[in-house]
Amino acid sequence: MARAENKETAGPAARMAATLAKKLRLRAGLTQEQLGARMGYSGAAISAMETLAQPVSDEMLVKLEEVLGDGTGIFDELRELVRLERLPALFREYAPLEQKAATLSLFSVQNVHGLFQTEEYARAQIAGGYPPVSDQRAEELVNARMARKALFDKEPLCLIELILDESALHHKFGSEETMREQYRCLAECARRKNVTIQILPLGVGLTGENAGDRGMMNLVETAENDRVVYLEIGDESVLISDPAKVRTYAQRYAKIRAQALDPRESLGLIEQLAGEGT
Structure with missing residues (x-):
């Protein structure tokens, strides 16, 4: 079943990789078994790759x-294209911008932002969503999400600011241990020199204002000082580049930041949830 599904759904980059691998293998005079031995794979694995069975x-x-x-x-080069193909369609236009960002300002409401998710948290969220996806597709999405984490260590460093609505910390996925690991991951990220994490408290609206009530947003600034906003609503997405609209979203984000707990208080709350606080 997985083999038939992959042959039907494989994108152009994956097909190009399979075709090119086979042609270069034949030009080198190698059998599938010989190529597999040089790469650390079985001949069957090479065959499955070339025929798009896997x-x-x-x-x-x-x-x-x-x-x-x-x-x-x-x-x-094909690795980057294949990675893009594995992403949800609504995310493909945004993904290259995220990886090239000089500054990222993120606000997440329903769950921990994908860039900060652990593998098990991501797997539980993706596999448990609706409409359901196959096990194979779920693993592709998990792997693609984990690959985004290279952004944390790229040079020059990207400055990443995440504001999490406190409700995102209480929407649980997987198991209690999955959640503890996720909290620990957030705490570790918050200690990075290029990362700031703040929590927008549940009771923020009791002050009469809640600038985060309209949902998530990702603000991206490039090295060339271009700025865009990425939004997701259900299974739809929009990428905004109009300067006036981007400025409005940036102002809203600044207001959310002002209403959030400061980074030290936020880390303390995350550590408490992880069982590391006093």
Whole structure:
């Protein structure tokens, strides 16, 4: 079932990788077993990749570049395209902007922002959503989400600010241990020099104002000082680049930040949830 599904749903980049791998293998005079031995895979795994019976993995593309790429970097380029294909359609236009950002200002309401999710939290959220997805598709989405974390360590450093509505910390996915690990992950991220995390408290509206009541937003600023806003509403998304509209969202974000707990208080709350607080 998974084999038939992958053959039908494989995107152009995955198909190109499979075709190119087979052609370069044949040009090198290698059997599937011989290529697999050089890459650390079985011949059956190479066959499954070439016939699209199984999706080509990120790790396999790295090995293909080492063994067949001949220094061209072609499979490295295909890695980026294959990663994009695995993302939900609504996210594909935004994803490259996120990875190239100089500054990210994020506000998440219903759940922990995807960039900060642990693997188990992401798996539980994706697998438990509706409409349901196949196990294979769920793993593709989890892997794609985990790959985004490279942003934390890219050079030059991206400055990342996350404001979490406190309700996101209490919407639980997976198990209690999954949630504890997620809280620990947030605490570790908050201690990074290029990351700031703040919590918008549940009772913020009791003051008469709640600038975060209209939902999530991602503000992206590039190295060229261009700014865009990304929004998701249900299964739809919108990318906003109009300067006047972006300015309004930036002002709203600044108001949310002002209403949130400061970074030290926020870390203390997260540590308490993780069982690390006093």
